[in-house]
Amino acid sequence: MSAAAVGCPVFKAMATVRSGRSGHKPPHVLTVAGSDSGAGAGIQADMKACGALGAYCSTVITAITAQNTVGVQGVHVVPEYFVAEQLRSVLSDMDVDVVKTGMLPSIAIVKVLCESLKEFPIRGSSRVDPVMVSTSGDVLASPSILAGFREELLPMADIVTPNLKEASALLGGISLKTIADMQSAAKSIHTLGPRTVLVKGGDLPDSMDAVDIFFDGKEFHELHGERISTRNTHGTGCTLASCIAAELAKGSSMLPAVQAAKTYVGNALRYSKDIVIGRGPQGPFDHLFQLKSHIFNLNSNDHHFNPDDLFLYAVTDSRMNKKWGRSITDAIGAAIEGGATIIQLREKEANTREFVESATACMEICRSHGVPLLINDRIDVALACDADGVHVGQSDMPVSTARLLLGPNKIIGVSCKTPIQAQKAYLDGANYIGCGGVFPTTTKENNPTVGLDGLKTVCLASKLPVVAIGGIGIGNAGDVMGTGVSNLKGVAVVSALFDRECVSAETRRLRSVLMDATSAVKELS
Ligand SMILES: Cc1ncc(COP(=O)(O)OP(=O)(O)O)c(N)n1
Ligand SMILES: Cc1nc(C(=O)O)sc1CCOP(=O)(O)O
């Protein structure tokens, strides 16, 4: 853009409108990196990964590379004055949450970036992915740049994510062969100034797992991931770094962001392990797998998950319906009439055909009332009746697999009794946690109780919304909501509604108890 164009009235008018706008600001990552013509790595990977994770990605291009699945054929470095101009354009106008760097091909560009970041300080984080050697082994930045990294960029970074070759280069060429070597490299790189370090061990010899070492200045964390056998690994470094940046921009803290990024990359590799792009030895992988696997869902009426839906969560029980001589559709119709905010079909005895038929009929009722319907345990039944989601327990299908099968839009709840399970639920892509048994129950056999204290501990361990379950009814629902933890959104009940003569009346009474308890908590806080 010429100087005249920057000063033209259209640009100023847009700026005026923008500053007066009160709309939604998406999480925003700025990537400062090189373009990859094969689109597996670099700017292209950064944009796809951020887009897939729901972050906006602006781009400052430092170099244009000619590369494909065979290797890097050429690099055309963008003059530093023009890198500076791109940085000014983005940073002077947009609210960037996180800056992510990739290929910085000259010392002058490293300096330009550092100066720009000083001139336009970023409120959030910055992170550095020192792309010096690509996964194909091609050298993308000369060693003379290392001094610039060490002296200027690393001290400003919140995280630096070198692979083994890059970590070795940053530390003067030392050999890194074991996890102990990676830990000592992470510690040494930390002394150069970044707040945290992730040394990626993808190339570690003799390792069955993909082990990375995360160091926050005090503690080491060994992060294990399954090693996926595929030629399509080009761009994994850029993608992991961009995912970390996107999670940080969305408000995550560092270790959960790194773990979520590892999960995403693992799933992307798994999903695209057999795709064929190019004739060379190292192909790109498919960042947008989540969207493509659910192309058939594009026109569905999926219920957009709102944590407040968990307020009065009615879980059906076929034995109770039989006892009271009700059909499942009558039971859920009555619960909705009484004010249930979400329904789960928990039909442990139905055969698959019966379950799909009754779930399809229930879906019609729920959809017509705008109440989401989830299926307990059975992902196949949820898919067959296009339910709004599923609820799974710790011994059911893993959340990450259910997410792959159901896609990004379906609701997934998972039962958690411990903080570790609660932290994993978030990383695996669950939408909410069901925590129980809060009190003893006869509805579910051999169900250990966690009590109100256990419920609070689970709530505090996760940022996911939580619904309490187990032995809850009109007499104690007030105590549960009275714990006052902000992410405890409601109670899930079976017998309190369905082991009663009049389901709608019981639902109404429970709703009123919950409303009183929530108002009391609000008044106190
Ligand atoms: C909301 C809610 N929370 C917990 C559970 C229990 O699920 P799970 O541990 O898988 O046990 P079963 O319900 O399958 O017996 C739930 N169903 N709903
Ligand atoms: C289905 C279920 N899950 C539980 C858990 O602790 O995860 S307790 C439970 C049964 C809840 O039934 P009632 O409301 O009748 O006590």
Ligand SMILES: [Mg+2]
């Ligand atoms: Mg289950």
